[in-house]
Amino acid sequence: KPVFFHCEDEECLIQHKKTKLNLSDHMRFRPSICEEISIKKVIEDSKGFSTRVHICHVSSCEGLELLKNKPMNISFGVTPHHSLLYVEKDMGSQSLFKTNPPIRTSFDKESLFNSLKNGLADILESDHAPHTLEEKDVDFDEAPSGVPGVETLYPLFLFLAKKEVISFQRLISLLCVKPANLLGIPKGRLDKGSDADFLVVDLKNESRIKSENLHSRCGWTPFEDWLAIFPETVFIRGEKVIEDNEIQVKQGFGKFVGA
Template identity: 35%
Template sequence: MKKLIKNVQMLEHEEKVDVLIHNGKVTAIGKLDDVSTEEVIDGQGNYLFPGFVDVHIHLREPGGEAKETIESGTMAAAKGGFTTVCAMPNTNPVPDDIKHLSFVNEKIERDASVHVLPYASITKSQKGEELVDFQQLKDLGAVAFTDDGVGVQSAGTMFEAMKQVAAINGSIVAHCEDNSLIYEGVMHDGEKSEQLDLAGIPSVCESVQIARDVLLAEATGCHYHVCHVSTKESVRVIRDAKQAGINVTAEVTPHHLLLNEDDIPSNNANYKMNPPLRSNADQEALFAGLLDGTLDCIATDHAPHTAEEKSRGFEGSPFGIIGLETAFPLLYTHLVKTNKCTLKQLVDWLTVKPAELFSLTAGEIAIGQKADLVLVNLNKTSVIDESFIKSKGRNTPFKQWQVEGCPVMTFVEGEIVWQEDGQYV
């Protein structure tokens, strides 16, 4: 079936163009007035971008279906313009063997409305002890290996994991946190934790484990990717490692770019995430690291929880906030519209850059490539409220924020999976 998207703006073209889709792929770009197609979509001068790529989300299924499911989470992704997402393995059971990963793959095949690439864990049940069979899990489609949510505490375990993963040309993805330095903290160890009389998590908790791991990556030759970087010390360590030629990459979240500890108004668990919101100096270092390439891309760390779970304040609630629906509008409004970065930079951080990390066939619009696309109205203003969110989770610190630049239609292999009136196909 042929489909023509007309009258769209693209970053690579000064004039508005048309995009022809046939059998799920882009087959022509330009002024296509004489093309015969079964369906014509008027882009109305909106921007057409590659579908966004998120290398760090939590779909919670199996085991956490009250928080999110593969179906609801990928609907949220489609609404946010994401067409490829990588799902973390902190589920129950953990995808740590053929049986458990096969179950996840079957659920994805049945219920997902966007491309979902599952991670497998580094260790059995994410306990940091027994290593998984990396080759078997990679052969079954694991995009990379991570114990996300838990830092691998033993240097010896991480060293052996990196050696084995390097041997199969895979990637280790790390949530970096030294448990001996957490001190039962629930937020950043800084001025706000003192004001609220809450236990703090020191910055060194993160950076010290990154420092350990980049040296292990150097010793093993393994590709090592750092999740949700949050501190200026972490940025420095990663920058130094890259300059030394170590194969390390890293991501930063929208919430760490847009918020810091000073934005926490009270003991409100919608501001509780791990790593926590850090200082203003950390926030500035993260953005500087993104601009200079120390941090490679933006990832949401979409982490839905139930309203009841998040009603218990910092000390009683789980870590995590949602991010799939809100990422692009927030970043466009507060980074591009304020001239902190260009539109092209933002789109690259959400498309081609994350796709490059794991050599994914995503993140670009090109003839012959999958028609994974998002149509965005940069002038559309919305308020982040209950009706804006399609995830099962409502846990976000950005409620009632006004944003511009909202996706109005999302395509996966040429098929519309979400459109502005809220319909899913």
């Protein structure tokens, strides 16, 4: 079974801990060196073992540099919020976009997106954390970390693939093939013996992401008004579960998928 790591070194975080008032503070006081130290430890400690290791939500170009020559048993993921957003951008409410590891600079953002495009990154992952507006509407330092992202993951990147910013082949690998391979589950491909999970997409059907049209309990999205392409229909295990953005199955349809 794979082992998953959130790579921020605890001692390093304690050394840099200060009161944070905004996203720039959050980035400075959870610096990329804490991610670097942790990634180095994971790489070193995994040597000589065949256990699959996955490093979640890499957030910095320094972290990427360490992973360029990673061992075969190590994979890593990148999120939409780390690869599309950056701290210099005016994002409105600062506490809404607080997440760990932090959203970083435009240079980090570009490096992370390129890792998705060029095949260095293994998985595009949401790190979905649906804190409500009420939970986030407090002083920055007290606000919980994390942003919602599972429902906008595919639509954002389907639009980018249509615009040829990233290839459809890469998306299939990042979102389907490699996650299924990592977990060792019969998904991620249309093949005999695999679950019949697939999307039906009309690439002409572009729309703006609106929080009121999403299904998460949190009531907001970091990608409000971004252009996206939502699937027309979603099938899981051969059953139609979503059509025209409405859920078609009853609660309890889902099944636990263990690694």
